Amino acid sequence: MAVSSVSEEELNEQRFFIQRVRAVTHLFGHTPLAFTHSYGCQQNVSDGEKIDGMLAEMGFGFTDSPENADLVLYNTCAVRENAENRVFGNVGALKHYKEKNPEMVIAVCGCMVQQEHIAERMKQRFPFVDLIFGTHVQHRFPELLYGIYEKGRRIVCTPESDGVVAEGLPVRRSEKFRASVPIMYGCNNFCTFCVVPKVRGRERSREPAEVIAEVRGLVESGYKEILLLGQNVNSYGKDKGMNFPELLRQLDGFDGEYLIEFMTSHPKDCSHELIDVIADSRHISHHLHLPVQSGSDRILKLMNRHYDTAKYLELVDYAKSRIPDIQLTTDIIVGFPGETREDFLMTLELMKRVKYDSAYTFIYSRREGTKAAEMEDPVSGEEKGKWFRELLDVQGSLGEKAYERYVGSTLRVLCTGRGRTDEKLLTGRSRQNIIVDFAGGDELIGQFADIRIVKALPWALVGEPEG
Ligand code: SAH
Numbered sequence: 001m002a003v004s005s006v007s008e009e010e011l012n013e014q015r016f017f018i019q020r021v022r023a024v025t026h027l028f029g030h031t032p033l034a035f036t037h038s039y040g041c042q043q044n045v046s047d048g049e050k051i052d053g054m055l056a057e058m059g060f061g062f063t064d065s066p067e068n069a070d071l072v073l074y075n076t077c078a079v080r081e082n083a084e085n086r087v088f089g090n091v092g093a094l095k096h097y098k099e100k101n102p103e104m105v106i107a108v109c110g111c112m113v114q115q116e117h118i119a120e121r122m123k124q125r126f127p128f129v130d131l132i133f134g135t136h137v138q139h140r141f142p143e144l145l146y147g148i149y150e151k152g153r154r155i156v157c158t159p160e161s162d163g164v165v166a167e168g169l170p171v172r173r174s175e176k177f178r179a180s181v182p183i184m185y186g187c188n189n190f191c192t193f194c195v196v197p198k199v200r201g202r203e204r205s206r207e208p209a210e211v212i213a214e215v216r217g218l219v220e221s222g223y224k225e226i227l228l229l230g231q232n233v234n235s236y237g238k239d240k241g242m243n244f245p246e247l248l249r250q251l252d253g254f255d256g257e258y259l260i261e262f263m264t265s266h267p268k269d270c271s272h273e274l275i276d277v278i279a280d281s282r283h284i285s286h287h288l289h290l291p292v293q294s295g296s297d298r299i300l301k302l303m304n305r306h307y308d309t310a311k312y313l314e315l316v317d318y319a320k321s322r323i324p325d326i327q328l329t330t331d332i333i334v335g336f337p338g339e340t341r342e343d344f345l346m347t348l349e350l351m352k353r354v355k356y357d358s359a360y361t362f363i364y365s366r367r368e369g370t371k372a373a374e375m376e377d378p379v380s381g382e383e384k385g386k387w388f389r390e391l392l393d394v395q396g397s398l399g400e401k402a403y404e405r406y407v408g409s410t411l412r413v414l415c416t417g418r419g420r421t422d423e424k425l426l427t428g429r430s431r432q433n434i435i436v437d438f439a440g441g442d443e444l445i446g447q448f449a450d451i452r453i454v455k456a457l458p459w460a461l462v463g464e465p466e467g
C-alpha cells in the first residue's frame, strides 16, 4: 500500500456522480435537505466541510434538525471510547425518524467506522444505516451516495489504505471569518495510546504551492483567521523540500491584516526555529498548543512520545522568553497503563511549573489495535477518576489566574460577532487566541480592533475599545 494523490480523472469521475445524484434528487420535487454533523477534532470538522461542499454541489440544502432531513450523515471520531458511545447513541436514535420516513438516507463515515470491528458492529446493530464509509474513500462520497439511490441497498466501503491526498474538492465553510486548511493528513508517530495512525493512514503533506495558494486565496477573499491543520504540523513537508517554519514564513508574507493559527504541534519536532518564526512574524498567532500528555519520563517513554520533560520544559522556557505574551495550552492523559501515583504527581508538578493557560485533560481510553491496549493496566477506573479530579482542581486554580497577566495591556482583537453569553457585548479572539469580550457596535464585526483589557475570567478576557 502506498500514499497516493487522487488523480484528476478520479475527481472527474466524482464530478460525474455529483451530476447523477443531482438528477435523482431533482425528482424529489423539493430541495433535498441534509443534516450533517462531525464529531471530534478540527481535522474531522474540516473533512465535514468537504462532505458538505460535495452535498451542496449535489443540490442539497442544509437543516439543523435530523427529523426533517432527506439525508443524515455522522462523520465520526475514534479517539476515545466515549466519543464512540455517543455516536452509537445518536445513530440509534435515528431509527424512529427512518420509520416515519423510509426514504431518508442515513450515512456514517470517518475514523470510527474505519475500524473493522466497529464497522461490523454498526452493520449488525443498525440495519437502517444505508451507507458506511471510511476515511480513505471520503472523496468518493458522490459515487457511494449515487449507489444508494440507484441500487436501493446498503453500501459499506471501508478499504484499508496508507491514505490519499485529494485536492480540488468543493468546501462549504461553516464559519465566516475563520477557515481551516489541512496541510497534512495521517500520522507516523504511533503514540502507543492512539488510534489515529491506524484510522487515518500514513503521514502525507500537501504540496506547499497548493497550501500557499489556498491561504492566499482565503486572505484575499476576506477570511481573517486561518487555522492550519495536521496531527503533527512540525513534521510538515519532510518529503516536499520544505519545513513547517519555512511554510509559516511564507504564509506570513501576504498583504492585509489576518491571523494564522496551527495545530497540533508535537513537542518532539518543535524547534527553536519555529518559535523564532512566530516571534518575528506579523500574522502568526502567539498561541502554542503543545500536548505534553504526561510529566513522567517513564510514562512518556511507554507512550512512545520521543521527548522527555527536560526537552519539553526547555522548549516552553524558550517560547516564553521569545514571546512573552504567548498563550500555552496542552493535552494530558491520566491513567495510562502502568501509570503510578508517583508518575501522576510528576504530571501535577509539571503543570504547576509550566502554568498552562488551559489544558485539555482526558482519562486514558483503551483503543483496540494500539500497543497500549496490550499493556498491564492495574489501576482501577475509580482511582483514575480520583486522580483526574485532582488534576482538574490543580488546572482549575492555575487557569483561574492565568489570564490576569493580560490585564492592563492592549490586545489586537478580531471581532467575530455578538457574545454567546451576553448579547450586549461583542466577542472576538486576540492574537494569543484568547476570547475577548467588549462593548461595541455591529460595524466592528469582521474587523480588528485595539482592546484594552480590564478584567480576566478563567476562560476569557473583558476589555474596552481604545480611543
Ligand atoms: N496529534 C495530536 C493529538 C491528536 S489526539 C498530538 O500528538 O498532540 C488529541 C488528544 O487526545 C491527544 O493529545 C491525547 O491527549 C488524547 N488522546 C488520544 N488518544 C487517547 C486515548 N486513547 N485515551 C485518552 N486520550 C487520548
Ligand code: SF4
Pocket: 187, 188, 189, 190, 191, 194, 195, 196, 197, 231, 232, 266
Ligand atoms: Fe496520535 Fe501521537 Fe499521532 Fe498525535 S502524534 S495523532 S497522539 S499517534
